Amino acid sequence: MSIARFSPFELLLLKSRSQVDTATLLLLAWVLVHRQQVTEGQRRRRLAQVTAQFRHGHELGPVMGIAHSQDLQAIQLAAEVVRKECSNERSLSILHQAITVATDDGDLSLNNHYILGFLADLLNVTPATFNTLFHELMGKPLPPAEDPSRDAYWQVHDPDYHARKARDAHAAEQKAKEAQEKAEQGQRAKTEQQQQKQQKRQNKQHQQNEARREKAQKEQAKQEKNKQKERRKQQEHSQQQERQRWQQEQTQQEETRRQQRQQQGERPSPPPDRTTRALAVLGLTPGANRADIRRAYRRMAQLHHPDRFYSASEHQVAMASTRFQRIKSAYDYLMQNT
Template sequence: MTIARFSPFELLLLKSRHQADTAALLLLAWVLANRGPIGEPERSRLTELTGGFRHGHALAPILEIAATQDLGAIQLAAEVLQKEIHGEQAAPFLRLAIALAVEDGKLSMANQHVLRFLADLLGVSPGEFAPLFEAVAGRAFADPDDPSRSGYWQAKEHRRRQREQESQRQDDRQHSRSHSGREGSHRRKEEESKWQQAGGREQHRQERYRQEQHRQHERGARQDPPPGDRTRRALAVLGLEPGASRSEIRHAYRRLAQAHHPDRFFNAGEAVMASASQRFQRIRRAYDYLMQVS
Protein backbone atom coordinates (compact mmCIF):
# COMPACT_ATOMS: atom_id res chain seq x y z
CA MET A 1 0.00 0.00 0.00
CA THR A 2 1.39 3.38 -0.99
CA ILE A 3 1.48 6.17 1.55
CA ALA A 4 -0.10 9.43 0.42
CA ARG A 5 2.43 12.24 0.22
CA PHE A 6 1.31 15.61 1.48
CA SER A 7 2.78 18.96 0.51
CA PRO A 8 4.33 21.11 3.27
CA PHE A 9 1.26 23.33 3.37
CA GLU A 10 -1.13 20.37 3.50
CA LEU A 11 0.82 19.07 6.50
CA LEU A 12 0.47 22.45 8.19
CA LEU A 13 -3.29 22.38 7.62
CA LEU A 14 -3.48 18.91 9.14
CA LYS A 15 -1.62 20.13 12.23
CA SER A 16 -3.42 23.46 12.48
CA ARG A 17 -5.80 24.21 15.32
CA HIS A 18 -7.70 26.56 13.00
CA GLN A 19 -7.28 25.93 9.27
CA ALA A 20 -8.81 29.23 8.16
CA ASP A 21 -6.24 31.12 10.23
CA THR A 22 -3.43 29.06 8.70
CA ALA A 23 -4.78 29.82 5.21
CA ALA A 24 -5.09 33.53 6.00
CA LEU A 25 -1.55 33.55 7.37
CA LEU A 26 -0.14 32.12 4.12
CA LEU A 27 -2.03 34.65 1.99
CA LEU A 28 -0.74 37.52 4.14
CA ALA A 29 2.80 36.15 3.87
CA TRP A 30 2.25 36.01 0.10
CA VAL A 31 1.53 39.74 0.16
CA LEU A 32 4.79 40.29 2.05
CA ALA A 33 6.73 38.18 -0.45
CA ASN A 34 5.43 40.33 -3.30
CA ARG A 35 6.97 43.39 -1.62
CA GLY A 36 10.44 41.86 -1.62
CA PRO A 37 12.64 39.60 0.54
CA ILE A 38 11.12 38.84 3.95
CA GLY A 39 13.53 39.87 6.68
CA GLU A 40 13.23 40.16 10.42
CA PRO A 41 11.26 43.47 10.33
CA GLU A 42 8.66 41.93 8.00
CA ARG A 43 8.48 38.78 10.10
CA SER A 44 7.93 40.82 13.27
CA ARG A 45 5.24 42.94 11.62
CA LEU A 46 3.36 39.85 10.42
CA THR A 47 3.56 38.33 13.90
CA GLU A 48 2.24 41.55 15.40
CA LEU A 49 -0.72 41.80 13.02
CA THR A 50 -1.69 38.13 13.38
CA GLY A 51 -1.23 37.79 17.14
CA GLY A 52 -4.86 36.81 17.57
CA PHE A 53 -4.74 33.95 15.05
CA ARG A 54 -5.41 30.46 16.41
CA HIS A 55 -3.31 28.32 14.05
CA GLY A 56 -1.00 26.98 16.78
CA HIS A 57 2.09 26.29 14.64
CA ALA A 58 5.38 28.03 13.80
CA LEU A 59 5.53 30.94 11.37
CA ALA A 60 8.77 29.89 9.62
CA PRO A 61 7.24 27.17 7.36
CA ILE A 62 4.57 29.63 6.18
CA LEU A 63 7.21 32.21 5.24
CA GLU A 64 9.24 29.59 3.36
CA ILE A 65 6.21 28.55 1.30
CA ALA A 66 5.32 32.18 0.54
CA ALA A 67 8.91 33.02 -0.48
CA THR A 68 8.86 30.24 -3.10
CA GLN A 69 5.58 31.57 -4.56
CA ASP A 70 4.08 28.05 -4.33
CA LEU A 71 0.91 28.68 -6.35
CA GLY A 72 -0.52 25.27 -5.47
CA ALA A 73 -0.35 26.10 -1.76
CA ILE A 74 -1.68 29.62 -2.37
CA GLN A 75 -4.64 28.25 -4.32
CA LEU A 76 -5.42 25.76 -1.55
CA ALA A 77 -5.20 28.52 1.06
CA ALA A 78 -7.58 30.66 -1.01
CA GLU A 79 -10.10 27.80 -1.20
CA VAL A 80 -9.93 27.19 2.55
CA LEU A 81 -10.35 30.87 3.41
CA GLN A 82 -13.18 31.34 0.91
CA LYS A 83 -15.22 28.66 2.69
CA GLU A 84 -14.90 30.47 6.03
CA ILE A 85 -15.37 34.17 5.22
CA HIS A 86 -17.24 36.05 2.53
CA GLY A 87 -18.59 39.52 1.85
CA GLU A 88 -18.70 41.78 4.93
CA GLN A 89 -16.85 39.17 7.02
CA ALA A 90 -13.82 39.60 4.75
CA ALA A 91 -13.14 43.23 5.75
CA PRO A 92 -10.81 42.51 8.76
CA PHE A 93 -8.65 40.17 6.68
CA LEU A 94 -8.48 42.60 3.75
CA ARG A 95 -7.44 45.41 6.12
CA LEU A 96 -4.48 43.29 7.25
CA ALA A 97 -3.55 42.49 3.63
CA ILE A 98 -3.70 46.18 2.66
CA ALA A 99 -1.64 47.25 5.69
CA LEU A 100 1.11 44.77 4.78
CA ALA A 101 1.02 45.69 1.08
CA VAL A 102 1.59 49.42 1.71
CA GLU A 103 3.82 49.10 4.80
CA ASP A 104 6.86 50.53 3.00
CA GLY A 105 4.88 53.43 1.53
CA LYS A 106 4.37 52.06 -1.95
CA LEU A 107 2.21 49.42 -3.60
CA SER A 108 3.97 47.05 -5.99
CA MET A 109 2.32 46.06 -9.26
CA ALA A 110 2.23 42.44 -8.07
CA ASN A 111 0.35 43.40 -4.90
CA GLN A 112 -2.10 45.52 -6.89
CA HIS A 113 -3.12 42.29 -8.62
CA VAL A 114 -2.94 40.26 -5.39
CA LEU A 115 -5.26 42.63 -3.52
CA ARG A 116 -7.76 42.65 -6.37
CA PHE A 117 -7.62 38.84 -6.42
CA LEU A 118 -8.21 38.56 -2.66
CA ALA A 119 -11.13 41.01 -2.75
CA ASP A 120 -12.76 39.14 -5.64
CA LEU A 121 -12.08 35.78 -3.96
CA LEU A 122 -13.94 36.88 -0.82
CA GLY A 123 -16.88 38.47 -2.64
CA VAL A 124 -15.90 42.11 -2.12
CA SER A 125 -16.74 44.22 -5.18
CA PRO A 126 -14.34 46.90 -6.54
CA GLY A 127 -16.76 49.57 -5.34
CA GLU A 128 -16.63 48.17 -1.80
CA PHE A 129 -12.88 47.53 -1.82
CA ALA A 130 -11.87 51.05 -2.95
CA PRO A 131 -13.04 52.89 0.23
CA LEU A 132 -11.63 50.07 2.39
CA PHE A 133 -8.21 50.51 0.78
CA GLU A 134 -8.35 54.30 1.08
CA ALA A 135 -9.25 54.08 4.77
CA VAL A 136 -6.23 51.87 5.52
CA ALA A 137 -3.65 53.27 3.07
CA GLY A 138 -4.68 56.91 3.17
CA ARG A 139 -4.85 57.17 -0.61
CA ALA A 140 -7.03 55.97 -3.46
CA PHE A 141 -6.58 52.52 -4.95
CA ALA A 142 -5.49 53.00 -8.57
CA ASP A 143 -6.04 50.28 -11.14
CA PRO A 144 -2.70 48.81 -12.28
CA ASP A 145 -1.50 49.44 -15.81
CA ASP A 146 -2.48 46.74 -18.29
CA PRO A 147 0.70 45.23 -19.81
CA SER A 148 -1.36 43.73 -22.67
CA ARG A 149 -1.90 47.24 -24.04
CA SER A 150 0.68 48.54 -26.49
CA GLY A 151 0.38 51.96 -24.82
CA TYR A 152 1.78 50.51 -21.58
CA TRP A 153 5.11 49.63 -23.24
CA GLN A 154 5.14 52.78 -25.37
CA ALA A 155 4.91 54.88 -22.20
CA LYS A 156 7.76 52.93 -20.60
CA GLU A 157 9.89 53.42 -23.72
CA HIS A 158 9.05 57.14 -23.77
CA ARG A 159 10.19 57.53 -20.17
CA ARG A 160 13.41 55.63 -20.94
CA ARG A 161 14.19 57.93 -23.86
CA GLN A 162 13.49 60.99 -21.74
CA ARG A 163 16.02 59.78 -19.15
CA GLU A 164 18.60 59.17 -21.87
CA GLN A 165 18.04 62.62 -23.38
CA GLU A 166 18.36 64.31 -19.98
CA SER A 167 21.57 62.38 -19.32
CA GLN A 168 22.94 63.49 -22.71
CA ARG A 169 22.05 67.13 -21.99
CA GLN A 170 23.89 66.95 -18.67
CA ASP A 171 26.94 65.51 -20.43
CA ASP A 172 26.79 68.29 -23.02
CA ARG A 173 26.61 70.97 -20.31
CA GLN A 174 29.54 69.42 -18.48
CA HIS A 175 31.56 69.27 -21.70
CA SER A 176 30.71 72.89 -22.46
CA ARG A 177 31.82 74.05 -19.00
CA SER A 178 35.11 72.15 -19.23
CA HIS A 179 36.00 73.98 -22.44
CA SER A 180 34.68 77.44 -21.54
CA GLY A 181 38.02 78.63 -20.11
CA ARG A 182 40.06 77.82 -23.19
CA GLU A 183 41.22 80.84 -25.14
CA GLY A 184 43.34 81.61 -28.20
CA SER A 185 42.44 82.12 -31.82
CA HIS A 186 44.44 79.07 -32.94
CA ARG A 187 42.44 76.81 -30.68
CA ARG A 188 39.15 78.28 -31.84
CA LYS A 189 40.09 77.82 -35.50
CA GLU A 190 41.11 74.26 -34.82
CA GLU A 191 37.80 73.56 -33.11
CA GLU A 192 35.85 75.20 -35.94
CA SER A 193 37.70 73.07 -38.47
CA LYS A 194 36.88 69.89 -36.56
CA TRP A 195 33.21 70.82 -36.29
CA GLN A 196 33.04 71.56 -40.02
CA GLN A 197 34.62 68.20 -40.82
CA ALA A 198 32.30 66.45 -38.39
CA GLY A 199 29.33 68.31 -39.91
CA GLY A 200 30.33 67.16 -43.38
CA ARG A 201 30.66 63.56 -42.20
CA GLU A 202 27.32 63.77 -40.43
CA GLN A 203 25.64 65.21 -43.53
CA HIS A 204 27.15 62.42 -45.62
CA ARG A 205 26.02 59.81 -43.08
CA GLN A 206 22.48 61.18 -43.06
CA GLU A 207 22.35 61.14 -46.84
CA ARG A 208 23.47 57.50 -46.92
CA TYR A 209 20.87 56.70 -44.25
CA ARG A 210 18.10 58.34 -46.33
CA GLN A 211 19.19 56.41 -49.42
CA GLU A 212 19.24 53.12 -47.49
CA GLN A 213 15.78 53.82 -46.04
CA HIS A 214 14.49 54.56 -49.55
CA ARG A 215 15.96 51.28 -50.89
CA GLN A 216 14.45 49.33 -48.00
CA HIS A 217 11.09 50.96 -48.62
CA GLU A 218 11.24 50.00 -52.31
CA ARG A 219 12.22 46.43 -51.43
CA GLY A 220 9.41 46.25 -48.89
CA ALA A 221 6.91 47.55 -51.45
CA ARG A 222 8.02 44.91 -53.96
CA GLN A 223 7.95 42.13 -51.37
CA ASP A 224 4.54 42.83 -49.79
CA PRO A 225 2.94 39.38 -49.50
CA PRO A 226 -0.27 38.70 -51.38
CA PRO A 227 -3.41 38.43 -49.27
CA GLY A 228 -3.30 34.65 -49.45
CA ASP A 229 0.13 34.51 -47.79
CA ARG A 230 -1.02 36.82 -45.00
CA THR A 231 -4.06 34.63 -44.39
CA ARG A 232 -1.88 31.51 -44.16
CA ARG A 233 0.47 33.22 -41.72
CA ALA A 234 -2.43 34.42 -39.55
CA LEU A 235 -3.86 30.89 -39.51
CA ALA A 236 -0.44 29.53 -38.52
CA VAL A 237 -0.25 31.96 -35.57
CA LEU A 238 -3.54 30.50 -34.29
CA GLY A 239 -2.42 26.93 -35.06
CA LEU A 240 -5.08 26.44 -37.76
CA GLU A 241 -5.10 24.91 -41.23
CA PRO A 242 -6.32 26.73 -44.38
CA GLY A 243 -10.09 26.64 -44.68
CA ALA A 244 -10.74 26.98 -40.93
CA SER A 245 -14.24 28.23 -40.09
CA ARG A 246 -15.05 31.39 -38.13
CA SER A 247 -16.08 29.21 -35.21
CA GLU A 248 -12.69 27.42 -35.24
CA ILE A 249 -10.90 30.78 -35.44
CA ARG A 250 -12.80 32.12 -32.42
CA HIS A 251 -12.16 28.93 -30.43
CA ALA A 252 -8.41 28.98 -31.21
CA TYR A 253 -8.15 32.67 -30.31
CA ARG A 254 -9.87 32.24 -26.94
CA ARG A 255 -7.65 29.28 -26.07
CA LEU A 256 -4.40 31.08 -26.99
CA ALA A 257 -5.43 34.42 -25.46
CA GLN A 258 -6.15 32.69 -22.16
CA ALA A 259 -2.77 30.91 -22.22
CA HIS A 260 -0.66 33.94 -23.21
CA HIS A 261 -2.40 36.93 -21.61
CA PRO A 262 0.26 39.02 -19.78
CA ASP A 263 -1.79 39.10 -16.58
CA ARG A 264 -0.85 35.43 -16.08
CA PHE A 265 2.82 36.43 -15.78
CA PHE A 266 2.70 39.45 -13.47
CA ASN A 267 4.85 37.64 -10.88
CA ALA A 268 7.54 36.69 -13.43
CA GLY A 269 9.04 40.17 -13.97
CA GLU A 270 8.72 42.87 -16.62
CA ALA A 271 10.84 41.07 -19.27
CA VAL A 272 8.58 38.00 -19.22
CA MET A 273 5.46 40.22 -19.22
CA ALA A 274 6.83 42.14 -22.22
CA SER A 275 7.41 38.90 -24.13
CA ALA A 276 3.91 37.68 -23.23
CA SER A 277 2.45 41.01 -24.34
CA GLN A 278 4.15 40.71 -27.73
CA ARG A 279 2.78 37.17 -28.19
CA PHE A 280 -0.69 38.30 -27.15
CA GLN A 281 -0.65 41.24 -29.59
CA ARG A 282 0.45 38.92 -32.43
CA ILE A 283 -2.39 36.53 -31.63
CA ARG A 284 -4.88 39.41 -31.47
CA ARG A 285 -3.77 40.86 -34.84
CA ALA A 286 -4.03 37.46 -36.51
CA TYR A 287 -7.53 36.96 -35.09
CA ASP A 288 -8.75 40.44 -36.13
CA TYR A 289 -7.44 39.95 -39.66
CA LEU A 290 -8.99 36.50 -40.11
CA MET A 291 -12.38 37.66 -38.78
CA GLN A 292 -12.33 40.48 -41.37
CA VAL A 293 -11.50 38.30 -44.39
CA SER A 294 -13.36 35.11 -43.48
Protein backbone atom coordinates (compact mmCIF):
# COMPACT_ATOMS: atom_id res chain seq x y z
CA MET A 1 0.00 0.00 0.00
CA SER A 2 1.32 3.48 -0.88
CA ILE A 3 2.38 5.63 2.08
CA ALA A 4 0.36 8.55 0.66
CA ARG A 5 -2.88 6.75 1.66
CA PHE A 6 -2.19 7.30 5.38
CA SER A 7 -2.90 10.50 7.31
CA PRO A 8 -0.06 12.13 9.30
CA PHE A 9 -1.44 10.72 12.55
CA GLU A 10 -1.81 7.21 11.09
CA LEU A 11 1.84 7.38 10.04
CA LEU A 12 2.79 8.35 13.59
CA LEU A 13 0.84 5.36 14.92
CA LEU A 14 2.58 3.03 12.48
CA LYS A 15 6.03 4.28 13.54
CA SER A 16 5.23 4.51 17.26
CA ARG A 17 6.72 2.16 19.82
CA SER A 18 3.47 2.46 21.81
CA GLN A 19 0.31 3.40 19.95
CA VAL A 20 -1.55 4.01 23.21
CA ASP A 21 1.07 6.53 24.34
CA THR A 22 0.97 8.28 20.94
CA ALA A 23 -2.83 8.45 21.05
CA THR A 24 -2.78 9.83 24.59
CA LEU A 25 -0.14 12.36 23.53
CA LEU A 26 -2.45 13.74 20.84
CA LEU A 27 -5.42 14.03 23.22
CA LEU A 28 -3.33 15.99 25.75
CA ALA A 29 -1.87 18.18 22.98
CA TRP A 30 -5.40 18.96 21.79
CA VAL A 31 -6.23 20.24 25.26
CA LEU A 32 -3.01 22.28 25.51
CA VAL A 33 -3.51 24.16 22.23
CA HIS A 34 -6.76 25.54 23.67
CA ARG A 35 -5.08 26.96 26.77
CA GLN A 36 -5.40 30.73 26.75
CA GLN A 37 -2.47 33.13 27.23
CA VAL A 38 0.10 30.33 26.87
CA THR A 39 3.00 30.40 24.40
CA GLU A 40 3.80 27.54 22.07
CA GLY A 41 7.05 26.90 23.92
CA GLN A 42 5.19 26.61 27.22
CA ARG A 43 2.74 24.18 25.67
CA ARG A 44 5.50 21.93 24.40
CA ARG A 45 7.41 22.01 27.69
CA ARG A 46 4.23 21.17 29.62
CA LEU A 47 3.40 18.33 27.24
CA ALA A 48 6.94 16.94 27.52
CA GLN A 49 6.71 17.14 31.32
CA VAL A 50 3.38 15.31 31.53
CA THR A 51 4.41 12.59 29.07
CA ALA A 52 8.00 12.10 30.20
CA GLN A 53 7.38 8.41 30.97
CA PHE A 54 5.69 7.67 27.64
CA ARG A 55 7.30 5.16 25.26
CA HIS A 56 6.12 6.52 21.90
CA GLY A 57 9.66 7.12 20.57
CA HIS A 58 8.98 10.16 18.33
CA GLU A 59 9.16 13.96 18.58
CA LEU A 60 6.37 16.15 19.91
CA GLY A 61 6.37 18.59 16.98
CA PRO A 62 4.23 16.51 14.58
CA VAL A 63 1.71 15.79 17.33
CA MET A 64 1.38 19.48 18.19
CA GLY A 65 0.93 20.22 14.48
CA ILE A 66 -1.96 17.76 14.22
CA ALA A 67 -3.54 19.20 17.37
CA HIS A 68 -3.29 22.75 15.98
CA SER A 69 -4.92 21.63 12.73
CA GLN A 70 -8.04 20.52 14.65
CA ASP A 71 -8.04 17.16 12.85
CA LEU A 72 -11.10 15.62 14.53
CA GLN A 73 -10.69 12.34 12.65
CA ALA A 74 -7.22 11.95 14.11
CA ILE A 75 -8.49 12.85 17.57
CA GLN A 76 -11.35 10.38 17.32
CA LEU A 77 -8.92 7.70 16.12
CA ALA A 78 -6.68 8.44 19.11
CA ALA A 79 -9.64 8.07 21.47
CA GLU A 80 -10.63 4.77 19.83
CA VAL A 81 -7.08 3.45 20.28
CA VAL A 82 -7.14 4.40 23.93
CA ARG A 83 -10.64 3.02 24.50
CA LYS A 84 -9.75 -0.27 22.77
CA GLU A 85 -6.37 -0.85 24.41
CA CYS A 86 -6.84 0.64 27.88
CA SER A 87 -8.77 -0.39 30.93
CA ASN A 88 -11.26 1.88 32.64
CA GLU A 89 -8.56 2.85 35.15
CA ARG A 90 -6.19 3.92 32.38
CA SER A 91 -8.96 5.92 30.69
CA LEU A 92 -9.62 7.72 33.98
CA SER A 93 -5.89 8.38 34.32
CA ILE A 94 -5.79 9.97 30.87
CA LEU A 95 -8.82 12.13 31.68
CA HIS A 96 -7.08 13.10 34.95
CA GLN A 97 -4.02 14.28 32.97
CA ALA A 98 -6.26 16.20 30.54
CA ILE A 99 -7.99 18.06 33.39
CA THR A 100 -4.58 18.85 34.92
CA VAL A 101 -3.07 20.40 31.78
CA ALA A 102 -6.33 22.27 31.05
CA THR A 103 -6.44 23.95 34.49
CA ASP A 104 -2.79 24.66 35.31
CA ASP A 105 -3.52 28.37 35.74
CA GLY A 106 -6.75 27.74 37.64
CA ASP A 107 -8.99 28.80 34.76
CA LEU A 108 -10.81 26.52 32.35
CA SER A 109 -11.30 28.00 28.89
CA LEU A 110 -14.63 27.61 27.17
CA ASN A 111 -13.04 25.47 24.45
CA ASN A 112 -11.42 23.11 26.95
CA HIS A 113 -14.69 22.90 28.90
CA TYR A 114 -16.30 21.31 25.83
CA ILE A 115 -13.15 19.36 24.90
CA LEU A 116 -12.95 17.71 28.34
CA GLY A 117 -16.59 16.72 28.08
CA PHE A 118 -15.99 15.38 24.59
CA LEU A 119 -12.98 13.36 25.77
CA ALA A 120 -14.97 11.95 28.65
CA ASP A 121 -17.65 10.82 26.22
CA LEU A 122 -15.08 9.30 23.81
CA LEU A 123 -13.39 7.43 26.68
CA ASN A 124 -16.75 6.09 27.96
CA VAL A 125 -16.51 8.06 31.21
CA THR A 126 -19.97 8.97 32.48
CA PRO A 127 -20.79 12.64 33.22
CA ALA A 128 -21.20 11.87 36.93
CA THR A 129 -17.75 10.24 37.09
CA PHE A 130 -16.25 13.11 35.13
CA ASN A 131 -17.77 15.73 37.46
CA THR A 132 -16.55 13.81 40.51
CA LEU A 133 -13.01 13.57 39.11
CA PHE A 134 -12.95 17.30 38.30
CA HIS A 135 -14.20 18.17 41.78
CA GLU A 136 -11.51 16.01 43.40
CA LEU A 137 -8.74 17.65 41.36
CA MET A 138 -9.89 21.28 41.50
CA GLY A 139 -11.59 21.36 44.89
CA LYS A 140 -14.74 22.77 43.29
CA PRO A 141 -17.44 21.36 41.08
CA LEU A 142 -17.31 21.71 37.32
CA PRO A 143 -19.30 24.83 36.43
CA PRO A 144 -21.78 24.61 33.58
CA ALA A 145 -20.29 25.71 30.27
CA GLU A 146 -21.37 29.03 28.88
CA ASP A 147 -23.24 28.86 25.60
CA PRO A 148 -21.80 31.22 22.92
CA SER A 149 -24.92 30.71 20.82
CA ARG A 150 -27.04 32.61 23.36
CA ASP A 151 -27.32 36.39 23.48
CA ALA A 152 -26.67 36.39 27.23
CA TYR A 153 -23.10 35.20 26.65
CA TRP A 154 -22.26 38.12 24.35
CA GLN A 155 -24.07 40.67 26.53
CA VAL A 156 -21.63 39.78 29.31
CA HIS A 157 -18.45 39.39 27.26
CA ASP A 158 -19.07 41.90 24.47
CA PRO A 159 -22.22 44.07 24.80
CA ASP A 160 -21.55 45.81 21.45
CA TYR A 161 -21.14 42.50 19.66
CA HIS A 162 -24.54 42.33 17.95
CA ALA A 163 -24.57 45.97 16.87
CA ARG A 164 -21.05 45.75 15.48
CA LYS A 165 -21.85 42.48 13.80
CA ALA A 166 -24.95 43.98 12.15
CA ARG A 167 -22.98 47.00 10.90
CA ASP A 168 -20.21 44.85 9.55
CA ALA A 169 -22.68 42.51 7.89
CA HIS A 170 -24.53 45.40 6.21
CA ALA A 171 -21.30 46.98 4.96
CA ALA A 172 -20.01 43.67 3.74
CA GLU A 173 -23.30 42.94 1.98
CA GLN A 174 -23.31 46.33 0.25
CA LYS A 175 -19.69 46.01 -0.80
CA ALA A 176 -20.26 42.46 -2.02
CA LYS A 177 -23.27 43.57 -4.05
CA GLU A 178 -21.33 46.35 -5.75
CA ALA A 179 -18.39 44.07 -6.38
CA GLN A 180 -20.70 41.40 -7.79
CA GLU A 181 -22.35 43.82 -10.22
CA LYS A 182 -18.97 45.07 -11.39
CA ALA A 183 -17.63 41.57 -11.68
CA GLU A 184 -20.67 40.44 -13.66
CA GLN A 185 -20.22 43.27 -16.16
CA GLY A 186 -16.53 42.53 -16.54
CA GLN A 187 -17.22 38.82 -16.78
CA ARG A 188 -19.77 39.28 -19.54
CA ALA A 189 -17.34 41.38 -21.59
CA LYS A 190 -14.52 38.96 -20.89
CA THR A 191 -16.70 35.99 -21.80
CA GLU A 192 -17.64 37.52 -25.14
CA GLN A 193 -13.99 38.20 -25.97
CA GLN A 194 -12.97 34.71 -24.93
CA GLN A 195 -15.73 33.17 -27.04
CA GLN A 196 -14.59 35.11 -30.09
CA LYS A 197 -10.95 34.16 -29.54
CA GLN A 198 -11.87 30.56 -28.87
CA GLN A 199 -13.92 30.37 -32.06
CA LYS A 200 -11.00 31.73 -34.07
CA ARG A 201 -8.61 29.28 -32.43
CA GLN A 202 -10.97 26.39 -33.10
CA ASN A 203 -11.32 27.32 -36.77
CA LYS A 204 -7.56 27.66 -37.16
CA GLN A 205 -6.92 24.43 -35.27
CA HIS A 206 -9.46 22.61 -37.40
CA GLN A 207 -7.75 23.75 -40.59
CA GLN A 208 -4.34 22.75 -39.25
CA ASN A 209 -5.65 19.35 -38.17
CA GLU A 210 -7.15 18.72 -41.60
CA ALA A 211 -3.90 19.69 -43.30
CA ARG A 212 -1.86 17.47 -40.99
CA ARG A 213 -4.27 14.59 -41.45
CA GLU A 214 -4.08 14.79 -45.23
CA LYS A 215 -0.30 15.05 -45.14
CA ALA A 216 -0.05 12.10 -42.74
CA GLN A 217 -2.33 9.97 -44.92
CA LYS A 218 -0.26 10.71 -48.01
CA GLU A 219 2.97 10.00 -46.18
CA GLN A 220 1.59 6.78 -44.74
CA ALA A 221 0.38 5.61 -48.14
CA LYS A 222 3.78 6.41 -49.63
CA GLN A 223 5.61 4.56 -46.86
CA GLU A 224 3.35 1.54 -47.19
CA LYS A 225 3.87 1.46 -50.95
CA ASN A 226 7.65 1.64 -50.48
CA LYS A 227 7.54 -1.11 -47.86
CA GLN A 228 5.53 -3.39 -50.13
CA LYS A 229 7.92 -2.74 -52.98
CA GLU A 230 10.93 -3.45 -50.76
CA ARG A 231 9.35 -6.64 -49.41
CA ARG A 232 8.71 -7.89 -52.95
CA LYS A 233 12.29 -7.15 -53.90
CA GLN A 234 13.63 -8.93 -50.85
CA GLN A 235 11.35 -11.90 -51.40
CA GLU A 236 12.33 -12.21 -55.06
CA HIS A 237 16.00 -11.85 -54.17
CA SER A 238 15.70 -14.46 -51.40
CA GLN A 239 13.91 -16.89 -53.70
CA GLN A 240 16.53 -16.40 -56.38
CA GLN A 241 19.35 -16.98 -53.89
CA GLU A 242 17.61 -20.09 -52.57
CA ARG A 243 17.18 -21.50 -56.08
CA GLN A 244 20.81 -20.77 -56.90
CA ARG A 245 21.97 -22.34 -53.66
CA TRP A 246 19.84 -25.43 -54.27
CA GLN A 247 21.14 -25.74 -57.81
CA GLN A 248 24.71 -25.37 -56.59
CA GLU A 249 24.13 -28.04 -53.99
CA GLN A 250 22.69 -30.41 -56.58
CA THR A 251 25.55 -29.72 -58.98
CA GLN A 252 28.10 -30.21 -56.25
CA GLN A 253 26.50 -33.45 -55.12
CA GLU A 254 26.43 -34.73 -58.69
CA GLU A 255 30.06 -33.73 -59.23
CA THR A 256 31.03 -35.49 -56.02
CA ARG A 257 29.26 -38.69 -57.07
CA ARG A 258 30.84 -38.46 -60.52
CA GLN A 259 34.31 -38.11 -59.03
CA GLN A 260 33.68 -41.04 -56.71
CA ARG A 261 32.62 -43.22 -59.62
CA GLN A 262 35.69 -42.21 -61.63
CA GLN A 263 37.94 -43.11 -58.73
CA GLN A 264 36.29 -46.53 -58.49
CA GLY A 265 36.69 -47.11 -62.22
CA GLU A 266 32.99 -46.90 -62.91
CA ARG A 267 31.50 -45.34 -65.92
CA PRO A 268 29.50 -42.20 -65.22
CA SER A 269 25.80 -42.75 -64.95
CA PRO A 270 23.32 -40.47 -66.57
CA PRO A 271 21.99 -37.58 -64.47
CA PRO A 272 19.10 -38.44 -62.19
CA ASP A 273 15.62 -38.04 -63.57
CA ARG A 274 12.90 -35.85 -62.04
CA THR A 275 11.53 -38.70 -59.91
CA THR A 276 14.91 -39.27 -58.28
CA ARG A 277 15.29 -35.55 -57.59
CA ALA A 278 11.80 -35.35 -56.10
CA LEU A 279 12.54 -38.34 -53.83
CA ALA A 280 15.80 -36.68 -52.74
CA VAL A 281 13.91 -33.49 -51.81
CA LEU A 282 11.71 -35.55 -49.45
CA GLY A 283 14.74 -37.48 -48.16
CA LEU A 284 13.67 -40.77 -49.81
CA THR A 285 15.46 -43.33 -51.95
CA PRO A 286 14.20 -44.92 -55.19
CA GLY A 287 11.62 -47.61 -54.55
CA ALA A 288 9.64 -45.66 -51.92
CA ASN A 289 5.88 -46.27 -52.04
CA ARG A 290 3.02 -43.79 -51.69
CA ALA A 291 2.74 -44.30 -47.92
CA ASP A 292 6.43 -43.51 -47.54
CA ILE A 293 5.98 -40.39 -49.65
CA ARG A 294 3.04 -39.18 -47.51
CA ARG A 295 4.92 -39.71 -44.24
CA ALA A 296 8.02 -37.97 -45.59
CA TYR A 297 5.93 -35.04 -46.84
CA ARG A 298 4.20 -34.56 -43.47
CA ARG A 299 7.53 -34.64 -41.67
CA MET A 300 9.20 -32.19 -44.06
CA ALA A 301 6.15 -29.89 -44.09
CA GLN A 302 6.15 -29.66 -40.27
CA LEU A 303 9.84 -28.81 -40.23
CA HIS A 304 9.87 -26.26 -43.07
CA HIS A 305 6.38 -24.68 -43.08
CA PRO A 306 6.71 -20.82 -43.29
CA ASP A 307 4.35 -20.38 -40.32
CA ARG A 308 7.08 -21.76 -38.05
CA PHE A 309 9.24 -18.73 -38.95
CA TYR A 310 6.65 -15.98 -38.35
CA SER A 311 8.89 -14.27 -35.76
CA ALA A 312 12.04 -14.45 -37.93
CA SER A 313 13.28 -11.88 -40.43
CA GLU A 314 11.62 -11.38 -43.82
CA HIS A 315 14.62 -13.01 -45.50
CA GLN A 316 14.27 -16.18 -43.40
CA VAL A 317 10.52 -16.28 -44.04
CA ALA A 318 11.16 -16.01 -47.79
CA MET A 319 13.71 -18.83 -47.69
CA ALA A 320 11.31 -21.04 -45.72
CA SER A 321 8.57 -20.32 -48.23
CA THR A 322 10.86 -21.34 -51.10
CA ARG A 323 11.84 -24.60 -49.36
CA PHE A 324 8.24 -25.46 -48.60
CA GLN A 325 7.22 -24.78 -52.20
CA ARG A 326 9.96 -27.14 -53.45
CA ILE A 327 8.78 -29.83 -50.97
CA LYS A 328 5.16 -29.38 -52.06
CA SER A 329 6.08 -29.57 -55.77
CA ALA A 330 8.08 -32.78 -55.21
CA TYR A 331 5.19 -34.35 -53.28
CA ASP A 332 2.60 -33.42 -55.91
CA TYR A 333 4.79 -34.82 -58.69
CA LEU A 334 5.48 -38.11 -56.87
CA MET A 335 1.82 -38.67 -55.94
CA GLN A 336 0.80 -38.18 -59.58
CA ASN A 337 3.52 -40.43 -61.05
CA THR A 338 3.98 -43.19 -58.41
